[in-house]
Amino acid sequence: MFDSLEKIIKSDTFDTVVFIVVLTLVSLAAAQSALLDLSDKADEVPLLNKIIGRLGLGAAAFALFYSSGWIGDKNQISLILMVIGVVALSRLARRYRTGAPPSQKQQPIPDETISSFEPNPKKAWCGRCKAHTKAGEATARNTDEYGHTYMTYKKAVCSHCGGTMLWNVPSDIHKTTNWSCGCSTVLGLIMVACFIAHGHYKVDVWLLLAFLIAVLLVPVLAFLTWVAYLRIQWRQWLKKNS
DSSP states (O other): OHHHHHHHHTSHHHHHHHHHHHHHHHHHHHHHHHHSOOOSSGGGSOHHHHHHHHHHHHHHHIIIIITHHHHOHHHHHHHHHHHHHHHHHHHHHHHHOOSOOOOSSOOOOOGGGEEESSOOTTSOOBTTTTBEEOEEEEEEEEEOTTSOEEEEEEEEEETTTOOBOSSOOHHHHHHHHHHHHHHHHHHHHHHHHHHHHHHHHOOHHHHHHHHHHHHHHHHHHHHHHHHHHHHHHHHHHHHHTO
């Protein structure tokens, strides 16, 4: 039994699985760092996001310090470079992400900017203001490296804080979270089935298909993390106002 386990660990399939798992965990942690306005206070961060962040850090530490014993020195260098690339992309995305930065002390929200004083899952809700604020409109500009504007477009923003308002109706977020969870579960099961098929039949097409599904699964899980975060924010606010 131990001989067969050693063969699996030293196989190319195992190396591929290690790459997929590490890059997926690091990508999810990097995505939520770049896209979500997580609080600097640990007790205000939802448990789901804490878990994702710690798994991402653990995966990055594994790639840097321990992966050579599992996948070899050459593969470790490739894995480390990929992890660094993911982190660098998340930093760039966070720097250039549009929308007003979150303020530590929120100013009082004027009554005229609130659409409903009672919790209403059918009305837009701002996660920064923690209120049903009305949607405003702002002009976004995309510029090149020389500072020249090459595209402008209108986007919906919170009329109070100016934060981007995207898919912020709680009932819609709830449905989207369920669909995203179901989609990621199905993709995950298909990926596992492909790995099992590759191990049984030794046909490379199953491994290629599993890798392609894993690449597709990363943005799906990142999207699920985002909408789940919005859902958790809304649920926490409901508990405080119930």
